[in-house]
Amino acid sequence: MIKQTGAVAPLLEIRDLHVSVADQEILQGLDLTVNQGEVHAIMGPNGSGKSTLANSLAGKPDYTVTKGEALYQGTSLLALEPEERSRLGIFLAFQYPVELPGVRTWQFLKAAVDAKRQQQGEEEMSARDFDRLLREKTKVVEIDDELVRRAVNEGFSGGEKKRNEILQMAMLEPNLALLDETDSGLDIDALRIVADGINKLRRPDNAMVLVTHYQRLLNYITPDYVHVLVDGKIVQSGGPELALELEAKGYDWIKEPSSS
Amino acid sequence: MTQSIDKYTTYATDFAAMMQAPRPGELPWLSELRSSAWSRFKEIGMPVARRGNEKWKYTNVAPIANSTFRYAADVDSTRIISRENVVDNSPWDENWTNVVCVDGRYSADLSDRLVENGIYVGGLSDVPDSHAEVLRAHLGQYVSSDEDGFVALNTAFLHDGVFINVPEGVAFPEMLNLVFISTGEEGPQVTYPRVLIVMEGNSSITVHESYLSLSEEAAFTNAVSEMFLAEGSQVQHSRLMQENDLTYHVGVSRVYQSAYSEFASCSFSKGAKVGRSDLHVLIDGPEAKCTLNGLYLTTGSQHMDNFINIEHAKPFGTSRLLYKGILDGKSRAVFGGTVLVHKDAQHTDAQQTDKNLLLSEDAEIDSKPSLFIYADDVKCGHGATAGHIDADTLFYMRSRGLDLETAGRILIQAYAGEIIDKVGPDRLRDYLDQLYSGAVQTPGIALKGIS
Numbered sequence: 001m002i003k004q005t006g007a008v009a010p011l012l013e014i015r016d017l018h019v020s021v022a023d024q025e026i027l028q029g030l031d032l033t034v035n036q037g038e039v040h041a042i043m044g045p046n047g048s049g050k051s052t053l054a055n056s057l058a059g060k061p062d063y064t065v066t067k068g069e070a071l072y073q074g075t076s077l078l079a080l081e082p083e084e085r086s087r088l089g090i091f092l093a094f095q096y097p098v099e100l101p102g103v104r105t106w107q108f109l110k111a112a113v114d115a116k117r118q119q120q121g122e123e124e125m126s127a128r129d130f131d132r133l134l135r136e137k138t139k140v141v142e143i144d145d146e147l148v149r150r151a152v153n154e155g156f157s158g159g160e161k162k163r164n165e166i167l168q169m170a171m172l173e174p175n176l177a178l179l180d181e182t183d184s185g186l187d188i189d190a191l192r193i194v195a196d197g198i199n200k201l202r203r204p205d206n207a208m209v210l211v212t213h214y215q216r217l218l219n220y221i222t223p224d225y226v227h228v229l230v231d232g233k234i235v236q237s238g239g240p241e242l243a244l245e246l247e248a249k250g251y252d253w254i255k256e257p258s259s260s
Numbered sequence: 261m262t263q264s265i266d267k268y269t270t271y272a273t274d275f276a277a278m279m280q281a282p283r284p285g286e287l288p289w290l291s292e293l294r295s296s297a298w299s300r301f302k303e304i305g306m307p308v309a310r311r312g313n314e315k316w317k318y319t320n321v322a323p324i325a326n327s328t329f330r331y332a333a334d335v336d337s338t339r340i341i342s343r344e345n346v347v348d349n350s351p352w353d354e355n356w357t358n359v360v361c362v363d364g365r366y367s368a369d370l371s372d373r374l375v376e377n378g379i380y381v382g383g384l385s386d387v388p389d390s391h392a393e394v395l396r397a398h399l400g401q402y403v404s405s406d407e408d409g410f411v412a413l414n415t416a417f418l419h420d421g422v423f424i425n426v427p428e429g430v431a432f433p434e435m436l437n438l439v440f441i442s443t444g445e446e447g448p449q450v451t452y453p454r455v456l457i458v459m460e461g462n463s464s465i466t467v468h469e470s471y472l473s474l475s476e477e478a479a480f481t482n483a484v485s486e487m488f489l490a491e492g493s494q495v496q497h498s499r500l501m502q503e504n505d506l507t508y509h510v511g512v513s514r515v516y517q518s519a520y521s522e523f524a525s526c527s528f529s530k531g532a533k534v535g536r537s538d539l540h541v542l543i544d545g546p547e548a549k550c551t552l553n554g555l556y557l558t559t560g561s562q563h564m565d566n567f568i569n570i571e572h573a574k575p576f577g578t579s580r581l582l583y584k585g586i587l588d589g590k591s592r593a594v595f596g597g598t599v600l601v602h603k604d605a606q607h608t609d610a611q612q613t614d615k616n617l618l619l620s621e622d623a624e625i626d627s628k629p630s631l632f633i634y635a636d637d638v639k640c641g642h643g644a645t646a647g648h649i650d651a652d653t654l655f656y657m658r659s660r661g662l663d664l665e666t667a668g669r670i671l672i673q674a675y676a677g678e679i680i681d682k683v684g685p686d687r688l689r690d691y692l693d694q695l696y697s698g699a700v701q702t703p704g705i706a707l708k709g710i711s
Contacts, residue, residue, distance in 0.1 A: 058655075058659050059658075059659070060655055061651065061655060062651075081658065081663075082655060082658035082659050083658040083659075083660075083661050083662055083663050083664075085659075086658070086659055086660055086661035087661045091659075092659050094656065094659075097656070098650075098652055098653050098656035100653065100656075100657070100670075100671070100674065101674060101675075101678075102673075102674030102675060102677050102678055103670055103671070103674040107670070108657075108660070108670070111660075111662055111666060111670060112660040112661050112662060115660075115661035115662055115663070115666065116661050119661070151674070168660060172660070172661070
């Protein structure tokens, strides 16, 4: 149902992916193809495996792939460490960003930016260039400069934590961004700021996968495709109108056929 | 106890030799102090019996008692130590007032001696007449040879060290940097560093003590520092144990606080095979405040014991204690000690916290802060924690492209930074930051995260 674009390998191609967490199979044969320039929304009820999908693609250690394949730009991701995936251009915005006491945000970002540059055979970014880049990106996500001088996420409000995720994404300029429930816990103003930030980061040569329970984020970010995940499988795919239908009808009408 | 002295024949020989050949200019009253301390040491020896001995429950000093360490009295190590040796191996800044002791002896060549406006900073054995009485009145007053074999031994060999006297109302502007070097010139050797700081009313200083070795020889550092704070005086104190990992270090610090005085300390340890840092603060006047911070890092098979006691004897005192440990390999650390609040010390406000970061499954921490309260109107609390680096934290950092080693280094640096940032002088802070962030080279298996 998703068109392949010529001879270029899709940015992400997932075939029959099975993932277990603590011996429980969460993803049970998932297929998904994402091309450059596309925004996909993955929706579904709680426990359907949305976050598991995002975390497995980022390489979370306790998530075991038991079957299937995930190809990124035509190459298998599954044997790669999380940091290798990151340096290749995959980014996960966490549902629950972790606090790093004593590690200043700018310092963390500098280390992350330098790790990626090192991978690409470049030198560490100079303090001056980094400072300039950081100032530019804080404007994009409307983050107070003062926040980057504080320890990563420590004492941040829910909205600040999510904005900090988008700031990190802006700094790392990923090819494939996985946003895990980025809208959860945000009030309407924070949601708008986060969504604006994400929209500004959309480019023809990158792609985003938005994992979300509710449709409301999609009022601000228009996806090209919407997929419904139930019991570890995509049971329905469509355009943006599918999200509205889910919002109106809930998930039950989709769940029923598969639960019989 | 008589049999235990057999172990100490080298000390006895060295003591006799020292008493027979007094140094030129030596203070005559010192030999009395030494003789009585030696008599006491002969009776009690080192605290090798640990059963029922709460003070030494987790630390075995038998290896010290069973080893032979030469007393480096006759070695003129000053000749063989260059300024570069010291500058390159210790926190150092030419703008500080630096005082260096080599193998326990004050080095006039390497030190900035100061006698002006009533201030004295310099060697303990060449004190000018103007400060001789103060020295005599305070030396040995805040430590007790009676109960502590290590204090007795240090005092028995007391012939040199550092004496600082700051007169009333003087705020000493520069950092006072005391460096104690063990050269290892004579093979395994013992040194007896000694410090006395006497602060008159409303005076203030920032002072740092470094202990380091310039060889890979085994050594025994038996150090004693005494600090007297008169009313309203302030001391910012830090101490760094950075000897090689064959060294045994037993450091005893005693602080006497008068009314309205403030004592802040940061105790850093990284080196030593077996290290013991014994700090006792007596708050003996109303409204005095002490803030005790510590950072200990142990790797390999190192053993570090912090024994910290705060005694509130007078009312309206405040004490804050925060010690943090980083343990790797098969190392072991001990945090012990008490906050004791006497009956008359009403309105005391005391907090005591020890936190530990374990980087290996084989590292062990024994942490038991405790409170003894005999006053009924006080605010006191204490706690201890130990934990591994969290798996979610590591995944978060790795998902941003940082490998395990970099993530571990950043986390350890941040963890240590909470204590290091409390140190005033920039140069010292930078030195400590480098020292600790480079110390854990290959993160232990636990760094992968315990899930």
